[in-house]
Amino acid sequence: xxxxxxxxxxxxxxxxxxxxxxxxxxxxxxxxxxxxxxxxxxxxxxxxxxxxxxxxxxxxxxxxxxxxxxxxxxxxxxxxxxxxxxxxxxxxxxxxxxx
Amino acid sequence: xxxxxxxxxxxxxxxxxxxxxxxxxxxxxxxxxxxxxxxxxxxxxxxxxxxxxxxxxxxxxxxxxxxxxxxxxxxxxxxxxxxxxxxxxxxxxxxxxxx
Amino acid sequence: xxxxxxxxxxxxxxxxxxxxxxxxxxxxxxxxxxxxxxxxxxxxxxxxxxxxxxxxxxxxxxxxxxxxxxxxxxxxxxxxxxxxxxxxxxxxxxxxxxx
Amino acid sequence: xxxxxxxxxxxxxxxxxxxxxxxxxxxxxxxxxxxxxxxxxxxxxxxxxxxxxxxxxxxxxxxxxxxxxxxxxxxxxxxxxxxxxxxxxxxxxxxxxxx
Amino acid sequence: xxxxxxxxxxxxxxxxxxxxxxxxxxxxxxxxxxxxxxxxxxxxxxxxxxxxxxxxxxxxxxxxxxxxxxxxxxxxxxxxxxxxxxxxxxxxxxxxxxx
Numbered sequence: 001x002x003x004x005x006x007x008x009x010x011x012x013x014x015x016x017x018x019x020x021x022x023x024x025x026x027x028x029x030x031x032x033x034x035x036x037x038x039x040x041x042x043x044x045x046x047x048x049x050x051x052x053x054x055x056x057x058x059x060x061x062x063x064x065x066x067x068x069x070x071x072x073x074x075x076x077x078x079x080x081x082x083x084x085x086x087x088x089x090x091x092x093x094x095x096x097x098x099x
Numbered sequence: 100x101x102x103x104x105x106x107x108x109x110x111x112x113x114x115x116x117x118x119x120x121x122x123x124x125x126x127x128x129x130x131x132x133x134x135x136x137x138x139x140x141x142x143x144x145x146x147x148x149x150x151x152x153x154x155x156x157x158x159x160x161x162x163x164x165x166x167x168x169x170x171x172x173x174x175x176x177x178x179x180x181x182x183x184x185x186x187x188x189x190x191x192x193x194x195x196x197x198x
Numbered sequence: 199x200x201x202x203x204x205x206x207x208x209x210x211x212x213x214x215x216x217x218x219x220x221x222x223x224x225x226x227x228x229x230x231x232x233x234x235x236x237x238x239x240x241x242x243x244x245x246x247x248x249x250x251x252x253x254x255x256x257x258x259x260x261x262x263x264x265x266x267x268x269x270x271x272x273x274x275x276x277x278x279x280x281x282x283x284x285x286x287x288x289x290x291x292x293x294x295x296x297x
Numbered sequence: 298x299x300x301x302x303x304x305x306x307x308x309x310x311x312x313x314x315x316x317x318x319x320x321x322x323x324x325x326x327x328x329x330x331x332x333x334x335x336x337x338x339x340x341x342x343x344x345x346x347x348x349x350x351x352x353x354x355x356x357x358x359x360x361x362x363x364x365x366x367x368x369x370x371x372x373x374x375x376x377x378x379x380x381x382x383x384x385x386x387x388x389x390x391x392x393x394x395x396x
Numbered sequence: 397x398x399x400x401x402x403x404x405x406x407x408x409x410x411x412x413x414x415x416x417x418x419x420x421x422x423x424x425x426x427x428x429x430x431x432x433x434x435x436x437x438x439x440x441x442x443x444x445x446x447x448x449x450x451x452x453x454x455x456x457x458x459x460x461x462x463x464x465x466x467x468x469x470x471x472x473x474x475x476x477x478x479x480x481x482x483x484x485x486x487x488x489x490x491x492x493x494x495x
Contacts, residue, residue: 001339001373003307008186012155014146015179016165024155026131026186032323032337034191040131042100042155047311052189056309056321056339061160061358062372066313073178075100075161079370080312085194087305087323090349092331095382107285109201111254113245114278115264123254125230125285133290139230141199141254151288160259172277174199174260184293206483208399210452212443213476214462222452224428224483232488238428240397240452250486259457271475273458274397283491298438298472329422329436344410353408353420353438358457359471363412376469377411384404384422387448389430392481
């Protein structure tokens, strides 16, 4: 899933009739320290996310696996609101046996 | 979904027979201030979008979830025409507890 | 869909038995003025595209929505041969209301 | 699949009800020598991966092909914990017949 | 599909039980002249590819369309072993009518 921050709303009255009633939110990807990254996606809100909140976005066909977006032309859904991250210092793994 | 602007039309007479009657539009991705970005996709129009209009494009299998594109070899569909964006200033979130 | 030009053929005798008889073409993405871009994909030809022709490629599961590629391990199909593009000059859209 | 290292956990109490009980782990992509790469994804853990471990992540609809994530709004799942890599020196292949 | 060269093997004993018996190979993308590119993916081998061989990889849900990977948490499968490429010199197409 993509880690991002809600930074706005997209308004669209003319749309596929299946989409009526859905909230389209602007989600800007953020790094683990919260700083903004380059990617911004438009996602349907399925959990009541508010502006400024940090969220998880499921994309592709997984974006249609909620009651709200099932079988809809939607490729990104907000499916969780993030409380916090626990990030740990790790050593790079040793993946190959040295000869 | 991808936020983009319709900048043209693709004409193709020789095509999979399932695609006859579909309009293939050129959609250039735009930033939140409307400025053009690098990506341009070809998408089937499902909502009557016109040249110059700002639209939302659903990609992948979600591009097939409209009556027009159901079960068709289409991986991008225009499913909404954008009226406007509300973008808010947000502070970067504090995601990690400082020790 | 991806806009590209056919620049060659991939020959592969040892393959999944479901793929026997399919033509694997090399498709290099092109810009709207026809100039080559960085991406080259291998796609199954479903419409009789020839070398040098400009085509549309549907990717992902949409690459399996033709009679030829249905249920096959194929993630890219050529589903149209392009006649021409009509590209129009557009002004960047005004997406946000200024306060 | 993506080769990555588990570097943390995402906590989210407000989420789609189908996701209750799932562990969301932060997986940073690594190179073949274990050095960190730019991409970090959030993936559901389906095999009991721990922090610092090297894992394989299946993305897209394949992220839903485990008992835990079936039909859920999840686009990335940890489906294997890596023991080691065997990487061999190979000569670049000669793919084209010189005239 | 992605054109790549097999450069190694991933060993993983702890994994989703559905994956037992599958070979996970490291496939580095190559250019049309065989030179290595930046992307390396982990793919399940469905055609008996050996180290150093040039292969085609189908990704996403198409990675599950072989008998071996059907319904499995696998998003990339080796489905062909390349014999050779025929690449032709082509002129950039003229896509737009000049006024």
